[in-house]
Amino acid sequence: MTSEQVAQDAMQIILHAGEARKYCTDALKDIEKSDFAAAKEKMKLANSEIVIAHRVQTNCIQKETEGEQGEYSVLFAHAQDTLMTVYSEINLAKRLIEIFESFNERLTQLEKINK
Structure with a gap:
């Protein structure tokens, strides 16, 4: 792989991972508002982006295992x-959705009991 190709692949990984982070951050904001349905939708989008980034990385690794040497790159x-x-x-945000959904359910039930 040429250094130009390595740089392009690195930028694709960064781009898609960055988009995944943005969706993940937006999901955390939805959790804060107890909008768990919206948070789960954002996490689906985050997952789609991270899968794309992972595929780019996997393709680079496969090329190297097939003998196509790439140069070391700080960017990569x-x-x-x-x-x-x-x-x-993403893993933490998914877990936080579960935790806060559970907490919200328990709080709702307590509120019903105390009425």
């Missing part, structure tokens, strides 16, 4: 770091 290393960080953010 940054892209991979961004990808993995956003994966973690």
Whole structure:
């Protein structure tokens, strides 16, 4: 792979991981408003973007395993770091939806009991 191709792939990973992060952040804002349906929709969009970023990375790795040597790139290393960080953010946001949905249900039931 040429250094230009490595840079293009890195930018694609960063672009799609960045979009996934944006949707994830928007989902967290929806959680704050107890709008869990909207949060789940945003997480679906985040997942779609992270899958695209992951495919680009996987294609690069496959090329290298097939003998197509690429040059080391700080930009590509940054892209991979961004990808993995956003994966973690997505996993945490999904878990937060579950936690806050459960909390909200329990709170609603307590409010019914106390009426």
